[in-house]
Amino acid sequence: MKQPRIQADYLLETPGDPFRTAEVMAGEQSSGTFVRVPGETTQLRERAAAEVVEVDVLEEFVGTRSLPSAEPSPLAERLVRARVTISWPLATLGPSLPNLMATVAGNLFELRQVSGLRLLDIRLPDEFASVYTGPKFGVDGTRELAGVHGRPIIGTIIKPSVGFTAEETASLVANLCEARIDFIKDDELQADGPNCPFNDRVLAVMREINASADRTGKKAMYAFNLTGDVEEMKRRHDFLVRNGATCLMVSVNSVGLAGFIELAKFSELPIHAHRNGWGYLSRHPQLGWSFNAWHKIWRLAGADHMHVNGLGNKFSEPDDSVIESARACMTPMFKEKPCKVMPVFSSGQTVHQAPGTFAGLGSPDLIMTAGGGILAHPDGAAAGVTALREAWEATIKGIPLTEYGSSHPALSAALERPSA
Amino acid sequence: MKQPRIQADYLLETPGDPFRTAEVMAGEQSSGTFVRVPGETTQLRERAAAEVVEVDVLEEFVGTRSLPSAEPSPLAERLVRARVTISWPLATLGPSLPNLMATVAGNLFELRQVSGLRLLDIRLPDEFASVYTGPKFGVDGTRELAGVHGRPIIGTIIKPSVGFTAEETASLVANLCEARIDFIKDDELQADGPNCPFNDRVLAVMREINASADRTGKKAMYAFNLTGDVEEMKRRHDFLVRNGATCLMVSVNSVGLAGFIELAKFSELPIHAHRNGWGYLSRHPQLGWSFNAWHKIWRLAGADHMHVNGLGNKFSEPDDSVIESARACMTPMFKEKPCKVMPVFSSGQTVHQAPGTFAGLGSPDLIMTAGGGILAHPDGAAAGVTALREAWEATIKGIPLTEYGSSHPALSAALERPSA
Numbered sequence: 001m002k003q004p005r006i007q008a009d010y011l012l013e014t015p016g017d018p019f020r021t022a023e024v025m026a027g028e029q030s031s032g033t034f035v036r037v038p039g040e041t042t043q044l045r046e047r048a049a050a051e052v053v054e055v056d057v058l059e060e061f062v063g064t065r066s067l068p069s070a071e072p073s074p075l076a077e078r079l080v081r082a083r084v085t086i087s088w089p090l091a092t093l094g095p096s097l098p099n100l101m102a103t104v105a106g107n108l109f110e111l112r113q114v115s116g117l118r119l120l121d122i123r124l125p126d127e128f129a130s131v132y133t134g135p136k137f138g139v140d141g142t143r144e145l146a147g148v149h150g151r152p153i154i155g156t157i158i159k160p161s162v163g164f165t166a167e168e169t170a171s172l173v174a175n176l177c178e179a180r181i182d183f184i185k186d187d188e189l190q191a192d193g194p195n196c197p198f199n200d201r202v203l204a205v206m207r208e209i210n211a212s213a214d215r216t217g218k219k220a221m222y223a224f225n226l227t228g229d230v231e232e233m234k235r236r237h238d239f240l241v242r243n244g245a246t247c248l249m250v251s252v253n254s255v256g257l258a259g260f261i262e263l264a265k266f267s268e269l270p271i272h273a274h275r276n277g278w279g280y281l282s283r284h285p286q287l288g289w290s291f292n293a294w295h296k297i298w299r300l301a302g303a304d305h306m307h308v309n310g311l312g313n314k315f316s317e318p319d320d321s322v323i324e325s326a327r328a329c330m331t332p333m334f335k336e337k338p339c340k341v342m343p344v345f346s347s348g349q350t351v352h353q354a355p356g357t358f359a360g361l362g363s364p365d366l367i368m369t370a371g372g373g374i375l376a377h378p379d380g381a382a383a384g385v386t387a388l389r390e391a392w393e394a395t396i397k398g399i400p401l402t403e404y405g406s407s408h409p410a411l412s413a414a415l416e417r418p419s420a
Numbered sequence: 421m422k423q424p425r426i427q428a429d430y431l432l433e434t435p436g437d438p439f440r441t442a443e444v445m446a447g448e449q450s451s452g453t454f455v456r457v458p459g460e461t462t463q464l465r466e467r468a469a470a471e472v473v474e475v476d477v478l479e480e481f482v483g484t485r486s487l488p489s490a491e492p493s494p495l496a497e498r499l500v501r502a503r504v505t506i507s508w509p510l511a512t513l514g515p516s517l518p519n520l521m522a523t524v525a526g527n528l529f530e531l532r533q534v535s536g537l538r539l540l541d542i543r544l545p546d547e548f549a550s551v552y553t554g555p556k557f558g559v560d561g562t563r564e565l566a567g568v569h570g571r572p573i574i575g576t577i578i579k580p581s582v583g584f585t586a587e588e589t590a591s592l593v594a595n596l597c598e599a600r601i602d603f604i605k606d607d608e609l610q611a612d613g614p615n616c617p618f619n620d621r622v623l624a625v626m627r628e629i630n631a632s633a634d635r636t637g638k639k640a641m642y643a644f645n646l647t648g649d650v651e652e653m654k655r656r657h658d659f660l661v662r663n664g665a666t667c668l669m670v671s672v673n674s675v676g677l678a679g680f681i682e683l684a685k686f687s688e689l690p691i692h693a694h695r696n697g698w699g700y701l702s703r704h705p706q707l708g709w710s711f712n713a714w715h716k717i718w719r720l721a722g723a724d725h726m727h728v729n730g731l732g733n734k735f736s737e738p739d740d741s742v743i744e745s746a747r748a749c750m751t752p753m754f755k756e757k758p759c760k761v762m763p764v765f766s767s768g769q770t771v772h773q774a775p776g777t778f779a780g781l782g783s784p785d786l787i788m789t790a791g792g793g794i795l796a797h798p799d800g801a802a803a804g805v806t807a808l809r810e811a812w813e814a815t816i817k818g819i820p821l822t823e824y825g826s827s828h829p830a831l832s833a834a835l836e837r838p839s840a
Contacts, residue, residue: 029609030581030582030583030609031580031581031582031583038795038796038800038801039579039580039584039588039592039795040579040580040583044580044583044584045583047583047615048580048582048583048615049583066704067703067704067736068703068705068736069736070736070737070738070739089615090613090614091613091614091615092582092583092609092610092613092615092616093582093609093611093613094611094612094613094614096611096612096647096648096649096652097649098647098648098649098671098674098675098676098679099609099611099612099613099647099648099671099674101671101673101674101697102608102609102611102647102671102673102674102694102696102697103609105697105700106608106609106671106674106696106697107608107696107697107698107699107735108699109697109698109699109700109703110698110699110703110729110735110736110737111699111734111735111736112734112735112736114736117699119700159459159460160451160459160460160464160468161450161451162450162451162468162512162513163450163451163460163464163465163467163468163469163512164459164464168459172459188522188526188527189449189450189512189513189519189522189523189526190512191513191514191516191519191522192513192514192516192519193510193511193512193513193514193519194510194511194514195467195468195509195511195512196512227516227518227519227522228516228518228519228678229516229517229518229678229681229682230650230678230679230681230682231682232516233678251518251519251521251522251526253521253522253676254518254519254521254522254526254677254678255518255676255677255678256518256675256676256677256678256679256680257674257675257676257679258648258649258650258653258674258675258676258678258679258680258682259518259650259676259677259678259679259681259682260676260678261649261650261679262649262650262651262678262679262682274522276522276526276527277521277522277525277526277527277529278527278529278530279527279528279529279530279531279537280525280529280539280701280707280708280709281700281701283487283488283529283530283707284486284487284704284707285488287700287703287704287707288700289700309530314531314532315527315530315531315532316487316488316489316490316530316531316532316534317490317530318490319490375458375459376458380458
């Protein structure tokens with residue numbers, strides 16, 4: 001019987017031979033060291049060594065290395081870029097996500113033989129799906145709790161990001177509930193500081209949300225940012241559950257993988273995964289992580305919602321990359337456990353982005369959060385929510401926004417403001 | 421009384437005005453959004469806003485942006501590099517390391533206004549030192565447990581990195597104990613896979629280490645790699661303590677900050693912090709993390725030993741950067757809690773690196789681990805240990821290695837092999 005193996009794809013840039021460099025990568029990340037040592041028998045290599053599955057040369061060119069090395073490199077030299085696939089026997093590490101990280105994304109980015117290395121994708125054997133929970137709520141569970149079907153979940157972010165007291169936050173939330181918003185989230189900078197303690201915020205906000213739900217039958221989902229140490233997150237989670245909250249948020253790169261796995265194990269609420277810090281992992285195109293490889297780890301670990309930036313965002317990411325990430329979120333990971341995670345479009349989002357987002361994703365299964373795009377509406381936050389809901393109504397019906405706006409004043413007013 | 425603030429220094433590259441860009445960074449990472457929203461009062465800004473403390477323009481030049489943005493950029497344009505210092509009020513986040521990460525290393529790397537951004541340093545108010553443990557053992561505690569004083573702790577890494585069974589590992593360990601080695605570590609690829617389960621390895625290895633200690637009075641310190649989920653790490657830690665182990669190892673980037681903090685809280689053993697993955701965080705000089713900023717977080721969280729690569733390493737890092745990192749490990753973080761962590765020199769280390777390492781660090785308070793450099797000695801692993809110990813004896817006495825080698829055959833034989 002074939003032993004299960006892990007596969008990873010890389011975008012490699014090297015001034016050397018790409019086939020030889022791929023062998024160095026496989027050696028460094030399994031049984032090799034810089035000299036052959038006693039004990040590294042053929043049998044052991046068969047049991048434990050990583051294998052180069054494929055090296056697909058993409059381009060050869062004369063240029064400057066993307067990443068420096070200890071020795072100065074010439075301004076122009078022959079470089080090769082190749083897509084490299086390496087596989088590892090599952091038996092050396094077992095189905096462990098933290099040890100997977102050390103294996104597929106360990107020392108190899110530092111190799112002097114590579115002048116560029118980016119992890120493009122990972123493929124995991126089914127054993128991983130037996131160990132990790134994956135999203136407990138995903139699209140269906142989130143829609144159920146939010147009471148929103150057939151259209152995107154429309155949300156906002158508390159702005160200013162930081163500075164409001166708990167009561168000031170709750171006062172804004174009351175206003176947003178009045179406007180029948182679906183979803184509200186803390187900013188990732190707001191967790192449990194002395195200016196706005198977590199428990200105070202939960203009590204004040206849930207008082208408004210529960211009161212509004214009793215009155216109107218609609219309960220806004222609020223993602224409370226519980227980012228912190230493991231024990232803090234556990235305590236805050238339990239406090240959320242006791243107070244009727246329906247979502248929690250966490251900064252995944254700040255908490256890290258083992259803490260996140262622990263959170264996902266005990267969480268009884270959907271986990272809204274915020275990817276802040278993503279830039280340092282990904283912004284250079286020849287270094288680090290692609291979204292596709294990176295997000296699979298957090299999906300399997302238990303993320304229910306995953307930030308993917310937004311079209312026309314205020315950051316540096318192009319629109320096609322945003323759509324590619326969002327589509328990745330919906331692509332099944334395992335046959336028996338698809339681990340679909342709900343993409344969250346955020347950053348500079350306004351009514352203007354609805355049609356392009358729907359066209360790109362081909363599905364209304366998304367969360368769109370607009371901060372300034374709702375809160376800075378000339379007629380106030382309630383009109384901001386209405387405008388965004390109207391923009392999505394028009395989009396799903398296939399009606400141009402300006403046309404729909406002519407009979408919908410909130411949308412019309414929002415359309416007069418520029419896109420981010 | 422002045423409110424405590426957090427400070428962070430960045431290396432910024434921008435095609436725009438560096439002063440304006442620094443303001444955008446401060447706004448994004450505190451009370452700002454892309455439009456001014458109701459509620460962002462002057463009072464709130466005073467309470468919560470980040471402040472630009474200093475912008476020091478380092479160079480202006482014509483060139484290509486280090487990092488791409490959504491819009492294509494010209495091949496040559498005027499760019500500015502500047503050292504930017506930003507400060508945040510502690511009151512918005514409190515002394516929380518995970519929330520510090522989201523604040524100083526959150527969304528700002530993705531800003532379209534920056535074409536390069538690297539976190540150079542962080543300075544934390546004393547409140548952080550009250551919350552986190554820092555290294556429980558550090559240099560003194562490690563020396564006490566290893567029984568090594570006045571010279572570096574000399575160690576090796578089990579090689580081949582993966583593939584040995586527990587008994588094969590123990591057999592190599594027995595040989596190394598025979599050679600009176602100070603320190604042995606698992607490779608970061610070896611944790612708890614089916615080929616070499618953690619508990620089996622601990623039992624087999626500690627049987628040899630304890631037997632050797634009973635016979636010779638010298639007990640080698642073995643850093644067992646317990647990288648995994650939080651509950652796994654707790655279980656493995658307890659198993660180590662029960663079996664007389666004196667050190668544990670963890671891949672910090674794989675486990676992440678919250679999991680690491682939890683580990684540090686319950687650990688009764690020195691924590692050997694392995695930084696694999698460091699390349700994706702740092703290898704581009706205009707992106708990500710400097711070692712100085714990054715390592716402070718893990719020191720305060722409780723790392724006792726910290727990998728800094730090694731002189732003449734097999735990777736891409738230049739020697740001066742290695743020495744700078746090692747010296748950073750020894751620089752006090754707080755007046756009352758210096759949090760000194762023991763630097764670990766590793767990667768392609770041999771007898772050849774002893775003099776340069778000692779000259780660069782100015783102290784023997786370090787761990788040097790040589791894998792191939794010991795295990796591939798022509799006369800076997802025991803001679804490899806002896807040679808490395810002799811190299812350090814010579815170095816500390818100020819005697820050239822070749823001279824010392826003339827009366828020390830193990831060193832002499834090692835000197836004939838090339839440096840990495």
